[in-house]
Amino acid sequence: MFRVLVAEDELWIRDALTEMVEKLAPQFHAAGEAGNGEEAWSFIQEQWPSIVITDIMMPHRDGLWLSEQIHTLNLPIVTIIVSGYDNFHYAKQAMRYGITEYLLKPVDEEELHGALRRSMKRLESMSDFHEGVIRIQKFVEQLPEMDQQTLLQESQSLVAYILKLKATAPGKRTGLLAILSAKLNELFQAFIPQHAYAPLTDESEQGVRGYFSGLMDAWLLLYPQQADPxxxxxxxxxxxxxxxxxxxxxxxxxxxxxxxxxxxxxxxxxxxxxxxxxxxxxxxxxxxxxxxxxxxxxxxxxxxxxxxxxxxxxxxxxxxxxxxxxxxxxxxxxxxx
CATH class of the missing domain: 1.10.10.60 (Homeodomain-like)
Incomplete structure (x- = not known):
């Protein structure tokens, strides 16, 4: 089953799109809805859907901004753009973010179903990356409960998994490293307010291993002694x-x-x-x-x-x-x- 997020500020259109998605169950499931780009981005980081159907024009960050975030981090998500504006300018911008599905309002149900089915083929090539994202999320969520030995073993295993993507998928490797770095720094700042964000600057194998090893050492040193109560x-x-x-x-x-x-x-x-x-x-x-x-x-x-x-x-x-x-x-x- 492919989980779909529908981002649209007009409620009746959002409902219609969601119902269209649900008609393709059990292959596709409307996992959530958002009324603007910020809500959609928050949902993505929490739920990790496989497909995002987004309107271009929305308040509080539009669909192009949302598409750019997905593209910049090379997330394993297929984006389908919906727009009421028959304007090639928007299409050109969307193409820069790797988007190939661009539907005009009012959205035809068969056209949307066709776009969803075509998205399945693209998602097949992202399966290893999607697994990496899920592994990162699970590791970060369980980190505060891990003892020292488990933490070091799991972190080394996760980094090794990501590094294996170097030869065949350097873009996915870079994206996963960025996600893992961001998630760990955010966790540290949440539990340990004095933690200073430390970005990954050296993506050589030695640099990557050293960077994440240093983060784990910092966590073991500071948590839970200095965690914010x-x-x-x-x-x-x-x-x-x-x-x-x-x-x-x-x-x-x-x-x-x-x-x-x-x-x-x-x-x-x-x-x-x-x-x-x-x-x-x-x-x-x-x-x-x-x-x-x-x-x-x-x-x-x-x-x-x-x-x-x-x-x-x-x-x-x-x-x-x-x-x-x-x-x-x-x-x-x-x-x-």
């Missing part, structure tokens, strides 16, 4: 806020700001502290409340969706069914309402 309490405060303000329009950027962290720091530490992503946590709180409201026969389902923070009925239905395994209407019927 306020980190977990900050995440707890955010959870308490979500628990009581679940109906609000949350963004990762806003919640991260409440914790005085960057989005990537916050996403990583939230999952580390709670055992789940921030998006999953929010959805679970909302659906739990929705199940209670569905027991009130005077309330319409669309009213309940709005009351728990979903302005889109199709999105509410999808999330509810994903977590409860049945639709809100079926849930009501089974409750005898």
């Amino acid at each position: 306020n980190v977990h309490s900050s995440i707890k405060r955010v959870c308490e806020y979500i628990d009581t303000h679940y109906y609000e329009n949350f963004t990762l950027a806003r919640l991260a700001e409440m914790s005085y962290m960057s989005v990537s720091h916050f996403s990583m530490l939230f999952k580390k502290t709670t055992g789940q992503t921030c998006l999953n946590y929010i959805n679970q709180i909302r659906i739990h409340r929705a199940k209670k409201l569905l027991q009130e026969p005077d309330l319409k389902i669309y009213e309940i969706a709005d009351m728990v923070g979903y302005s889109s009925m199709p999105y509410f239905n999808r999330i509810f069914k994903q977590l409860v395994m049945i639709t809100p209407a079926e849930y009501r019927r089974r409750m005898g309402l």
Whole structure:
């Protein structure tokens, strides 16, 4: 199954695109939605989808900016551009970022399905890189729990895996090294505020091994003795806020700001502290409340969706069914309402 992110600021178009993607299940699954480029970028760093369908014109960073971030880090993601502007200028910019799928609004369902199927072939060539990204994410998330021996073994194994890509895929190797370096530095800064960001400057094999060995030594020296004790309490405060303000329009950027962290720091530490992503946590709180409201026969389902923070009925239905395994209407019927 290929996980797809739909980034579009117009809600009705976003819903339509998501429904088009879901019609190709089980090969494709709409794993998430975003209303602007910043939200989409945060989702990518937290969930690592295989395909991103993005509008060009969006607030808070547009689709071209998002495409550039994906291209710059050489991420194993296929980007499909959607635009309401029949302008070759945008197409030329998109081509610079390796994008070959450019669809005009209103998007034809068959055209989108064709673009998704063609994306499968490109994704096959990215499988080793995608595995590398997943391995990096797993390593960084588990790092605070590792003992010294395990940490050194796992870090050396991960670096060796990336270095093997040198001969056949130097671009992927460089991208993975950049991701690993950024993730580790962000983790260090989150747990150890005095840590100074140390970029990787020497990509020779000796330089790479020495660089990451130095980072591991710094971690073992400073963590947990000098780790910030306020980190977990900050995440707890955010959870308490979500628990009581679940109906609000949350963004990762806003919640991260409440914790005085960057989005990537916050996403990583939230999952580390709670055992789940921030998006999953929010959805679970909302659906739990929705199940209670569905027991009130005077309330319409669309009213309940709005009351728990979903302005889109199709999105509410999808999330509810994903977590409860049945639709809100079926849930009501089974409750005898």
